[in-house]
Amino acid sequence: MLAKMTSKNQLTLPKRVTAAVGAGDYFDVEVRNGQIVLTPVRIQRADAVRAKLAELALDERDIDDAVAWARSTKGAATE
Template identity: 85%
Template sequence: MLAKMTTKNQLTLPKSVTTAVGAGDYFDIQVRNGQIVLTPVRIQRADAIRAKLAEFGLDERDIDDAVAWARSAKGMPSE
């Protein structure tokens, strides 16, 4: 089976392939011995949030500080 890569580095996987592996919306991608290996994964909402927080360089302490600030009188909107 062949799949053509577009100018935007996109591939369309044949339906027979995605049907065979029960593919979802996301794939883990690895390069092994010059080959691209795609493994379907199911992303949980919490995983997506953790990934976004990591992208912004935020950790658990930053979140705790933000929640504490939001719960304080300074963080509450005035009535």
Template identity: 70%
Template structure:
């Protein structure tokens, strides 16, 4: 099967390929021995939240402190 790379650097996968791997919105991409390897990834919302928290350097205690602060009664 062939897939064409567009001028915008986009690639459309043939339907037979996507049907074979099931529904996936995201793919892990790696290059190995001159080949492009796409692996379907099913991202859970909780995984996305954890990844963002890690990216921001926030720890569990930071979140607990923020929740406690937000729940304080206002004067």
């Protein structure tokens, strides 16, 4: 089977392939011996949130401060 890469480096996987592996929305991508290997990954929403917090380098205190700000009248007034 062939899959064409777009100018934005996007591929559409054939239905036959995704049906065979039970594909989800996310794939682990790695290169092995010059080949691209895609492995379907089931991501829990909480895992995605934790990953984003880690990416932004936020810790518990940042979250507590943000919640306190949002609950204050000052935070509510800016909406």
